[in-house]
Amino acid sequence: xxxWLRILAIALGVxxxxxxxxxxxxxxxxxxxxxxxxxxxxxxxxxxVCQNESLAGSRAALxxxxxxxxxxxxxxxxxxxxxxxxxxxxxxxxxxxxxxxKPTTWLLWLGPFALLAAGLATLVVxxxxxxxxxxxxxxxxxxxxxxALLGGDR
Amino acid sequence: MKRFLLPxxxxxxxxxxxxxxxxxxxxxLxxxxxxxxxxxxxxxxxGADGAADAGRFGPADMRGKVWLLNVWASWCVSxxxxxxxxxDIARRGDLPLIGLDYKDTLPDARAWLAEHGNPYQLSxxxxxxxxxxxxxxxxxxETYLIxxxxxxxxxxxxxxxAEVLEGTILPLVKELRK
Numbered sequence: 467x468x469x470w471l472r473i474l475a476i477a478l479g480v481x482x483x484x485x486x487x488x489x490x491x492x493x494x495x496x497x498x499x500x501x502x503x504x505x506x507x508x509x510x511x512x513x514x515v516c517q518n519e520s521l522a523g524s525r526a527a528l529x530x531x532x533x534x535x536x537x538x539x540x541x542x543x544x545x546x547x548x549x550x551x552x553x554x555x556x557x558x559x560x561x562x563x564x565x566x567x568k569p570t571t572w573l574l575w576l577g578p579f580a581l582l583a584a585g586l587a588t589l590v591v592x593x594x595x596x597x598x599x600x601x602x603x604x605x606x607x608x609x610x611x612x613x614a615l616l617g618g619d620r
Numbered sequence: 621m622k623r624f625l626l627p628x629x630x631x632x633x634x635x636x637x638x639x640x641x642x643x644x645x646x647x648x649l650x651x652x653x654x655x656x657x658x659x660x661x662x663x664x665x666x667g668a669d670g671a672a673d674a675g676r677f678g679p680a681d682m683r684g685k686v687w688l689l690n691v692w693a694s695w696c697v698s699x700x701x702x703x704x705x706x707x708d709i710a711r712r713g714d715l716p717l718i719g720l721d722y723k724d725t726l727p728d729a730r731a732w733l734a735e736h737g738n739p740y741q742l743s744x745x746x747x748x749x750x751x752x753x754x755x756x757x758x759x760x761x762e763t764y765l766i767x768x769x770x771x772x773x774x775x776x777x778x779x780x781x782a783e784v785l786e787g788t789i790l791p792l793v794k795e796l797r798k
Contacts, residue, residue, distance in 0.1 A: 514649075514758035514759075515758055515759070527723065527749075528749075528757075528758055531748075531749045531750075531752075531753060532753065535750075535753055554652070555652060556652070556653070556753060556754065556755070556756040557649075557652070557756050557758065558649060558650060558651065558652040558756075560649045560650075
């Protein structure tokens with residue numbers, strides 16, 4: 467029994483020593499502010515090599531190069547808009563996950579609303595038409611069947 | 621019968637859109653660089669025999685000529701596919717072909733050219749890929765056709781084929797030379 471207690475004490479001691487050693491992970495970037503802005507910009511940009519990944523999340527070599535480029539431009543004091551323009555002038559609007567509103571993207575931006583409006587209009591027309599048409603009067607045959615189904619009171 | 625007509629028409633319309641979508645390559649993007657001046661650069665040239673001072677190259681050196689800039693790398697698999705077409709361009713000898721060795725190491729690049737044949741008048745070395753970014757490179761190989769005034773007229777993303785060369789590039793070269 468005392469032997470087990472001793473082992474437990476040693477184990478606890480080792481754990482305590484490890485706990486003293488533990489520290490919060492040091493940030494990987496030298497400059498956290500630059501890195502935050504980089505992620506803010508790169509999040510809304512598409513990696514051109516793996517097209518369904520953002521530039522912030524991709525590990526492709528080109529994405530790493532572009533992040534380096536953005537980081538340098540941030541350090542050089544460029545605004546977010548200037549950096550975005552820089553990338554769009556090279557890779558086109560395709561790099562943006564939020565494409566700008568212009569004639570070629572009207573369908574993209576307004577299409578869903580147009581579909582919704584068309585659906586609502588169809589629904590309203592259908593409901594109105596159904597409301598207006600009065601149900602046809604029952605024939606004698608149908609009336610007697612209905613009476614039979616309802617229990618034959620009348 | 622008439623009530624089935626509308627869904628049928630809608631379905632056919634959708635099917636046509638999807639069928640067209642299947643035939644298109646999502647990697648082919650319209651380049652914003654077409655019709656704009658080729659970005660300037662000045663890079664070391666790849667020395668054929670390992671000479672470090674093979675001089676430097678920039679697009680300005682090609683003023684007054686219609687020429688091709690081909691982005692290649694020894695690690696690029698599709699470059700092997702297009703290589704015969706490049707060798708064919710070199711054999712014709714009337715269209716200057718400049719290589720941009722993209723994110724490569726010098727020994728690998730030299731070994732690659734020695735193994736497969738060197739179709740280029742010269743290759744500029746873009747070791748860290750910065751010039752590649754200026755040219756909007758995202759999928760090697762890429763090829764740019766640049767006119768006498770230094771304007772990019774055509775961009776091929778992915779391997780050059782004999783069809784593209786005969787059907788698109790050479791006619792365009794003829795027109796640009798006028």
